[in-house]
Amino acid sequence: MDADENLPRRKDDLAEQLGKQDLDPLSVDELNERIRLLEAEIARARAKIQYAVNHRASADALFKR
Structure with missing residues (x-):
């Protein structure tokens, strides 16, 4: 959960x-x-979520959380 x-x-x-x-x-x-515009925005938000999840997983792996 984010602050x-x-x-x-x-x-x-x-x-x-x-x-x-x-x-x-x-x-x-x-x-x-x-x-069409809303679906494009949803895709953009999903891509951002996936990036954040992957970034977090990489950081966790690096610091062995």
């Missing part, structure tokens, strides 16, 4: 703002583009 997990989310958290956005005015094409 940051105990901190409250920032008031300008973009993920929270995205979840509150009204989707009604968007066309099907706009919604599909939004999904």
Whole structure:
């Protein structure tokens, strides 16, 4: 568990703002583009997680934790 997990989310958290956005005015094409962009962001976040896990495992192995 990271120390940051105990901190409250920032008031300008973009993920929270995205979840509150009204989707009604968007066309099907706009919604599909939004999904494409969100899927790309999910892939980027997953890659960052994998990098962090691998980095941590390498550090643990180096220092024999």
